[in-house]
Amino acid sequence: MKRRILYFTGPRQVEVREESLPAPGADDVLVESLCSAISAGTEMLVYQGRFPRHLETDAIIPGMRSGFKYPLAYGYACVGVVRETGSRVDGAIRERFVFAFHPHASHFITPADSLFPIPDSLSPQTACFLPNMETAVNLVQDGAPILGERVLVLGQGIVGLLTGSLLKDFPLEALVTVDPFDLRCKMSQAENQASAIPVCKTLVPDEPDFRAQARSVLGQGADLTFELSGNPSALNEAIALTRFSGRIVVGSWYGEKPVEVDLGGSFHRSRIKLISSQVSTLSPELEGRWDKSRRFEVAWKSLERIKPEKWITHRFSIDQAAEAYRLLDDDPQEAAQVLLTYG
Numbered sequence: 001m002k003r004r005i006l007y008f009t010g011p012r013q014v015e016v017r018e019e020s021l022p023a024p025g026a027d028d029v030l031v032e033s034l035c036s037a038i039s040a041g042t043e044m045l046v047y048q049g050r051f052p053r054h055l056e057t058d059a060i061i062p063g064m065r066s067g068f069k070y071p072l073a074y075g076y077a078c079v080g081v082v083r084e085t086g087s088r089v090d091g092a093i094r095e096r097f098v099f100a101f102h103p104h105a106s107h108f109i110t111p112a113d114s115l116f117p118i119p120d121s122l123s124p125q126t127a128c129f130l131p132n133m134e135t136a137v138n139l140v141q142d143g144a145p146i147l148g149e150r151v152l153v154l155g156q157g158i159v160g161l162l163t164g165s166l167l168k169d170f171p172l173e174a175l176v177t178v179d180p181f182d183l184r185c186k187m188s189q190a191e192n193q194a195s196a197i198p199v200c201k202t203l204v205p206d207e208p209d210f211r212a213q214a215r216s217v218l219g220q221g222a223d224l225t226f227e228l229s230g231n232p233s234a235l236n237e238a239i240a241l242t243r244f245s246g247r248i249v250v251g252s253w254y255g256e257k258p259v260e261v262d263l264g265g266s267f268h269r270s271r272i273k274l275i276s277s278q279v280s281t282l283s284p285e286l287e288g289r290w291d292k293s294r295r296f297e298v299a300w301k302s303l304e305r306i307k308p309e310k311w312i313t314h315r316f317s318i319d320q321a322a323e324a325y326r327l328l329d330d331d332p333q334e335a336a337q338v339l340l341t342y343g
Helices: 042-048 130-143 158-167 182-193 210-218 234-240 292-306 318-330
Strands: 002-010 013-020 028-038 078-085 097-100 107-111 150-154 174-178 199-203 222-227 242-250 273-276 312-317 337-341
Touching: 002 107, 002 318, 013 318, 028 097, 028 318, 042 318, 078 107, 130 158, 130 222, 130 242, 130 292, 150 158, 150 210, 150 234, 158 174, 158 182, 158 292, 174 182, 174 210, 182 199, 199 210, 210 234, 222 234, 234 242, 312 318, 318 337
Parallel strands: 150 174, 150 222, 174 199, 222 242, 242 273, 312 337
Antiparallel strands: 002 013, 028 078, 028 107, 028 337, 078 097
16 A cells, blocks of 8 residues: 655655555554644754754654654644554444644554543544644643733744633633734634633733733733743743733744843742753653543543643645645634644
8 A cells, every 4th residue: 555644754745655655464454634733833843944953753652752853743632533443453443533643644554552542522533633732732731820820821833822822711810821823812712711710811912012912911920821832032031021920831843943041130030930841751740640531531521621622723735745744834814723734
């Protein structure tokens, strides 16, 4: 059998190659892909060549531990249908819709136990959001919002939108979301309108009075700030707008972008806590009660409630992948979630 698979072959270069696939092993399955989601954060760092070469691509996901180097098949949000099963795999999974942490490919072989059956209540397109929803759940767990707090979310890409959507169900005093792009701001505002939080506001960071606008809602500053923009300069905004003894959860991965953080001003006396948050692991404080499977259960239920497919702005066939990445690179203000399709 032949498959089409996407490779990053150099900075701003992608190539769809045709490769042969063997028959599934005894514990494997063959999946035919329906759609896969492009990450406008991590994947764009790979596309742009701004990733650290010394890191594994992912220490947790099987098949993605080879390290960041070209050519690289990369991606982690693939949805498809099980077409063939190995001799030791329960045949009941055949023809089921499944999710896999797998690079963009029209077909792939993977161990059956690495798949996630998709609940019947969700469409394949919605299931593509599972990794970002798990990330949002992880961020909120690491931030641990408290009754009556004022919360700031910098960045309204998909992870930021999902995080804000989770936060709007908390009994907060105020929630401020921030993004420079009009499309994302409108999406965020639509979510805010459905919230019971007394004050929900979306702001644009490029406005000359941005900090004054934020403080008019946050008072002395945010008790809890999420930095999810992928922009290193946003860390200074986070520090400036977080109050004494507040927490800043840094969910952005900057890759090789230089980060110049102003730690010589108010930060020195403010006792602000900087929290590194990444979804591959769970916070040690939660490991006695939580594991990955429990967090995935929460993510699936959150997808059912939030219905993020409304944020899909573009669909490209796998053969148009180069066009999809150019769009996200050249005109990020025009796109939210971009899907690759296989037909």
